[in-house]
Amino acid sequence: MSIQKRSREDIAKIIAQDIPEGSYVNLGIGLPTNVAKYLPQDKEIILHSENGILAFGPPPTESEEDQDLVNAGKQPITLLEGGCYMHHGDSFDIMRGGHLDICVIGAFQVAVNGDLANWYTGKEDDIPAVGGAMDLAVGAKSIYVYMEHITRQGEPKIVSQLTYPITGEQCVNRIYTDLCIIELDHGQAKVIEIVDGLSFDELQAVTGCPLMDVRH
Template identity: 60%
Template sequence: MSTTMSYRRRSKDELAARVAQDIFDGAVVNLGIGQPTRVANHLPPGREVILHSENGILGMGPAPAEGQEDYDLINAGKQPVTLLAGGAYFHHADSFAMMRGGHIDICVLGAFQVSATGDLANWSTGEEGAIPAVGGAMDLATGARQTWVMMDLLTKQGASKLVERCTYPLTGLACVKRVYTDLATFECTPQGLVLIDVVEGLAREALQAMVGLPLR
């Protein structure tokens, strides 16, 4: 079987829509800084998903229309957001109590690396001059009932961000359940990676060569 078929990567919005597709009705969800915030714009109509922000918001809506931004209403990444009917603001300490107390069903985070068994590294690459920014990621990664990662599969240099063992400082151990990427979706298990889906035209053998790890 040829592994050179043409394929197209998921755009950032297509990836966000793929993540949103798997969020169940009634879920309380925290969307991390960066790419994960796009998920709010792609939640299926009629599905109730309660979005949480660690700076103290519950009931966030999609991003505001251009010109309708209110910079007194922002998420943890300082992006303007909207508030749905019934939404609430509260103290930062209460927000972290929700995160640490197991009240968040799903958190969606970005990552620098994820191991095959679900270890997460997403706050520092150790580069000289880089500013480490762990934020609430450790609290979310261990406190949420499920941790999902949303990221490009490969670095700009072409290396896989899915690795046998993380080489960057860890955020959490064996905490990642699923990894959604521009090329495929994976589940992390104690036995390694399970392939859930792959973009059309990309052969399994080619994907496994990119990742460099067995895919069940």
């Protein structure tokens, strides 16, 4: 059987289905914004954006775009009934005050103990710009990482110890990749799902830390 890696859109669909009803959720800049397109319409899930928006919906059609209504990544969004705008400072109070249930965020690396690196690779030609990532890492009750399993150079992104500058310590709860879903629990990386056609041993070979198979 051939390996069917998940597309970025497929990962977003799975995350959207896994978010419990009633959750207050921040979607990080980049890949995580895809999740907004796939949230079930029969669930009440309140999306927050650090630029000062609460209760926004999926992207609008091109003809309905409003350049004054964008998320933190400057992508057009829609505002749901009851949604609101707020001062940037109030938005960061939501992030820092423990009011977010989940933050879906991208990453360069995640360590087995839950350490997150997602803002800077340390290269001299990179422009470091942490934005609200540190606030989200320490403020959200749960952190879901949305990323591909390995780099373009074939290096593992899930590792025993970070080599990139840290964003937050021991903050990641779950990792969704194109190959699997992993729960991080007390220093253990528990594999709860693997794509069809990929064995546990093959997954371990492209992962930079020991894995535990807890699939039922």
